[in-house]
Structure formats: C-alpha cells, structure tokens
Amino acid sequence: MPTLRLAALIACLAASIWLAPAAEARERRAFIVGVQDYAELTDLTRTQADADGYAAAFGDNLDFEVTRVPGDPSTDAFETAFVTFLDSIAPGDQVVFVFSGHGWSNGTENYLAFADAPKQAPESLLKKKTVPVTAEILEEIRKRNPSLVIAIFDACRDNPFDAGTMAGFDKGLARVDAIDGMIIINSAGPNQKALDRLSNRDPSPYSVFTRTLLPKLQDPDLPLYPAFDAAREEVQLLAASVPHPQRPMITSDVSMHFCFSGNCKTGSAAPALDPDTALFVQVTKGTKGRDPCTGYQGYLDAHPGGQFVDRVQKLFALSCAGPQPVGAPVAARTVTEIAAEEAVAAINDFDTFQDCDDCPKMVALPFGKFQMGSAPYEHDPKEDPGYPLHEVTLGRFAIGITEITFAQYQFCQMEGGCTERAINDRGYGKGNRPVMNVTWQEAKEYTEWLTRMSGTHTYRLPTEAEWEYAARGGRAGMTYYWEGSEIEACKHGNLLDLSSKAKYEWRAEAIQCDDGQPATAPVGSYTPNPWGLYDMFGNMSEWVEDCYIAGYEGAPTDGSARQAPDCKARGVRGGSWNGRNEWARIAIRDSDRPDYPASNMGFRVVAELK
Numbered sequence: 001m002p003t004l005r006l007a008a009l010i011a012c013l014a015a016s017i018w019l020a021p022a023a024e025a026r027e028r029r030a031f032i033v034g035v036q037d038y039a040e041l042t043d044l045t046r047t048q049a050d051a052d053g054y055a056a057a058f059g060d061n062l063d064f065e066v067t068r069v070p071g072d073p074s075t076d077a078f079e080t081a082f083v084t085f086l087d088s089i090a091p092g093d094q095v096v097f098v099f100s101g102h103g104w105s106n107g108t109e110n111y112l113a114f115a116d117a118p119k120q121a122p123e124s125l126l127k128k129k130t131v132p133v134t135a136e137i138l139e140e141i142r143k144r145n146p147s148l149v150i151a152i153f154d155a156c157r158d159n160p161f162d163a164g165t166m167a168g169f170d171k172g173l174a175r176v177d178a179i180d181g182m183i184i185i186n187s188a189g190p191n192q193k194a195l196d197r198l199s200n201r202d203p204s205p206y207s208v209f210t211r212t213l214l215p216k217l218q219d220p221d222l223p224l225y226p227a228f229d230a231a232r233e234e235v236q237l238l239a240a241s242v243p244h245p246q247r248p249m250i251t252s253d254v255s256m257h258f259c260f261s262g263n264c265k266t267g268s269a270a271p272a273l274d275p276d277t278a279l280f281v282q283v284t285k286g287t288k289g290r291d292p293c294t295g296y297q298g299y300l301d302a303h304p305g306g307q308f309v310d311r312v313q314k315l316f317a318l319s320c321a322g323p324q325p326v327g328a329p330v331a332a333r334t335v336t337e338i339a340a341e342e343a344v345a346a347i348n349d350f351d352t353f354q355d356c357d358d359c360p361k362m363v364a365l366p367f368g369k370f371q372m373g374s375a376p377y378e379h380d381p382k383e384d385p386g387y388p389l390h391e392v393t394l395g396r397f398a399i400g401i402t403e404i405t406f407a408q409y410q411f412c413q414m415e416g417g418c419t420e421r422a423i424n425d426r427g428y429g430k431g432n433r434p435v436m437n438v439t440w441q442e443a444k445e446y447t448e449w450l451t452r453m454s455g456t457h458t459y460r461l462p463t464e465a466e467w468e469y470a471a472r473g474g475r476a477g478m479t480y481y482w483e484g485s486e487i488e489a490c491k492h493g494n495l496l497d498l499s500s501k502a503k504y505e506w507r508a509e510a511i512q513c514d515d516g517q518p519a520t521a522p523v524g525s526y527t528p529n530p531w532g533l534y535d536m537f538g539n540m541s542e543w544v545e546d547c548y549i550a551g552y553e554g555a556p557t558d559g560s561a562r563q564a565p566d567c568k569a570r571g572v573r574g575g576s577w578n579g580r581n582e583w584a585r586i587a588i589r590d591s592d593r594p595d596y597p598a599s600n601m602g603f604r605v606v607a608e609l610k
Helices: 003-013 014-019 049-061 073-089 123-129 135-141 210-217 225-238 275-284 291-301 310-317 332-345 405-415 442-455 462-471 486-492 496-503
Strands: 028-034 065-068 094-100 101-104 111-114 150-152 180-187 249-252 363-364 368-372 390-394 397-400 542-549 570-573 589-592 606-608
Touching: 028 049, 028 073, 049 094, 049 150, 049 210, 065 073, 073 135, 073 225, 094 135, 111 135, 135 150, 135 180, 150 210, 180 225, 225 249, 225 275, 249 589, 275 291, 291 310, 368 462, 390 462, 397 542, 405 442, 462 542, 462 570
Parallel strands: 028 065, 028 094, 094 150, 150 180
Antiparallel strands: 101 111, 180 249, 363 397, 368 390, 397 606, 542 570, 570 589
16 A cells, blocks of 8 residues: 555655754755556556656756656665655755656646556555655655755646546546645546547657647756646647647746746746748637638748648548648548558558547457348247348448547537536446446537547548447357356346345346446446447447448448438447346347437447458
C-alpha cells in the first residue's frame, strides 16, 4: 500500500532530516518522471519525450540538479527514488516535481498511476495502488521547507480505470490550491482531457501542453507565472483549433514578478506561437461570419510544407470546393482521398488500428463467405422461423474490438458531434463500460462524427451480415462462439447470471454461473472470440445498420444492409447483461424503434476498407 510504504521509507530518513543543519540553502533540485508503457492501463505515446524535455529545460537552461527517474517505474520504484530525492532537499532550496503519465481524481485528491497500476479495481483499492498527490508528494516536499516548489502534472489524459470513480471524474484532475511559495500547473482543467497530439501526423514529439511550456523555460529572465499563463493561453488556442476543450489549470502562491535569474524581463512574458502554428490557430478557430475557405487556402499558400498541412487539407476538403494550392493543382478532395486510400491500403487482414486517442480500436477482417442464419437443430422452427441458412459473401471491413464506451460517446458529446443530453447509466457505471440508452439515430450520429474526426476511414454501424460474420469468428456451425455447457458462458460474456438474479430479482431463469458483474461490465472483460472481438454476445445488444424485416427472403447476399422506405424498426443483434443464454445465440435477431433508448442496448462500429 503506497501510503504505508512511503510513510515507512520516510520514517527511516526522519533522523537525518531532523539532524540536518538549518543553514539557508539555495540549491535547485528537480525530480522528473514519465510513465509510458503500463502493464494493464492504456499505453501512452509522448510521456517519455515530455519528461526528457523537462529534464533538459530545467537541467541545461535553469541549472537544476535533475533526478530523471529512468524507464517506466512501478509504484515501489517511484517511491524509492522519491524518498531519496526528499532526503536531498535542504531548507531554502528551489524544488521542481514533474510527472507525465496517467492520473485520476476522486474529486478531492488527485492520484498518479505508475506502470503496475491495476485496470480493474474498486475505488478503495485504487487509492492504495496509486500515489496521492497532495498527501504524499506536495506535503512531503513542503515539510523540507523549500523556498519555491513548482509542480507540473501532465496526468490529465483521462481516467483509465474501468471501475470509474464515485465522484464521476471521467478525466482530468481536481483543483489543488497552492500554498507556501508553491505553483501548481495541470495540463488541463477539471473534467478535461489533455491532448497528446493535434492530429495523427502531428510532428511534435511532445504533448500539446509540453510543447508550449518548454520554450518558456529556455530563458531564466522570464517571469515564472506570466510565462505559465502564456502557455495556458496557447494550449487553449491550439486545442480549440482541432477542436478540443483544454485549458491548463494554474494555482500559485508565488510572486507574479519571480524569475529564476532575479533580473526579470518586463513586458511580454513569453515568445508568441511560431508563424506556422499562429496562422493555423487563426484560420481554424472559427470567427463568426468569416469565410473559412479563404483562411485554409491562405495557410496552404503560406506553409505548403507546414506541420498542420494535413489537417488543413482535410478541413478544406470537408468545407470547400475548387483547387487546393499544394504542389500540383489538383482537386482538394482528391488530395485527401489519396492520403486516405494509401492509409487504408496499408492495413492487412487482422491488423488493428485506432484513428485517434478517443476513437475505438478496430480490427480488419478478411474477405469471406459464410452461412448466415441458424441450422434447424439450433431452434424450434415453428417458434423461430426467421433465420434460415443462406450463403453471404462479404468484402473486407474493420469492426470495433469492443462496444463503444461511455467515455468514447461522451467525448463525442463534448466535441459537439453527438446530441448533448445526459445518458442515464442507471448507476451501473460509466467510463470504460459500454454506453447504453442510446438510440439508433444517436448511434448513427456518432459514426458520422467519427468519420469527420478520422479523415481517413468512413465509419458506420455494421450490417446484420457483417455483425454475424464477425461474431462467428471464422467458425462455421456454431450456436455460440464457445463450446461446452452454459456454465462456461460466464467466462465468455456478460449475461443474466446468478449475481444479476440476486441483485435485480429478474423473473427469468438465470444461467447457473456467476461472473461477479450484476449489471454491465467494463468492455473487454471476458474471453474474446477467435478473431479477438469482445462482448459479441453479452454486455449490450447492439444496433445494426439494417431495417428489420422478418425472415431472410430477398435479403442481400453481398453483406450490405437491408433497407426499406419509411423503416419503422432497426435491427438489433447479440445478447445483453440481463438476457438469458438463448438470446445470446449468434444467429438470433431482434429489433426496436430507431428512436428508442434502452438500458440493454448499445453499439459498435465498422470502418469501411475499400
């Protein structure tokens, strides 16, 4: 338990701290750690580069003695290094603490996650397996009586834990008030996510926050707080251009006029954005009444090899017509389509990809033929006549490895791509659990937004044929994608089992096994099917593209969606957390009104591969 371990390590050093001379010291000491590769949590991409950048800035430019924790430390490794660092601090020292990695908040305390942090754990256990910022970092530094403390936390990427938190912090860190010569800066505000990059082709090795702050640390004559404040404004502008809401949070008990050299500059606190970035921000921030196409074309004229050219090309293609002045004069949409086609062509069968940090992870499925429907032995044809076997041939496509989560859907809402309304989770949990109570129309809205976000792939709901092909995982004649008795079901999917029956007293008979999840479960919690797809027959029943028509007479044989004018019902496939085992059969079909939300219905997405 970090609290007890760290307390014990600190206690071992108490005598040496007590006996240390109280003479004024003016040493500069920095402790810098980045965590990028996690054993269970989602890996990050720029945290080690961020940490290296801070180490160089404070060490080379500002004459700090830097402790750069190597690798991706576990909680124990961090605590051992940190206690040694604490022992080096003398009264009057200037101290910097920098962390880049995952973090979470319960609304009152912020916690840092190291390489061994668990993915699935109740909040009470998470507090023991992660390190509290105020109690075990800031307070322990303050006890050494430094003259200045700078704490930088780029740990606002999201809440990576499946269980979520009781306070409802899906992302970001809570505000911490600075005291006693301390300045604290978080890379994003409460319930905001900090961006790693502005686009998939973003050339910067640093996160959006770090790239704006590092230049401010090059000059010891710059006043500290105004420099941090200038970085905050630049981050907000850059993020808004994507668009994404991110404004770093600063609390300070340091004089506005403090600088490291003691010979502080007046006037502008920090250099402005470079010309390329400044123009990108200007043309993408969206001034009301302004023609955006003129701005996009102006950027492409001024910076044909600029770092944001791919993003501006996509915006131009979506919004404007006519030629695009980059290289040879070709149609704007053609430039984007060529880039997209090249990206899609590079994807092989069973490759996985993810078009953005908040986009679903996809797997490419191969061309194939399969027998769609159910054999007579799977059901009573008199009661269940609608699923006769028929051959379907499909082209390549990619499908979501998991169902869309609350976190992914709420990000779409935050970005303005999905209808802004409170999605009721009925107390089952949000975060990494599958989104529920979303209508077919809202699911379609999400796919349209995802297509715009990607700029590479066209996203949509799966057709019925694609869903069943994916669910079978290349195995013909399977009633379920697992074999054995129904007791085995709890290893493979989240259905109406003993824990659900006990808590909610459903009238239906429960499966005689217990997975410990009475309602929804975090996506990816069960054994995947042979193609690596999770929850194809449990957790949520899933909307599909097709208009629901009873029976398969006249159904397409090329895997396309079945449509009908004035469609009254849309198809639903797969079992759910409150459904019996027979409703989890691969071939079973269901339907509902496209405007109907339900607590047992969600969706996953398909990306077209042409």
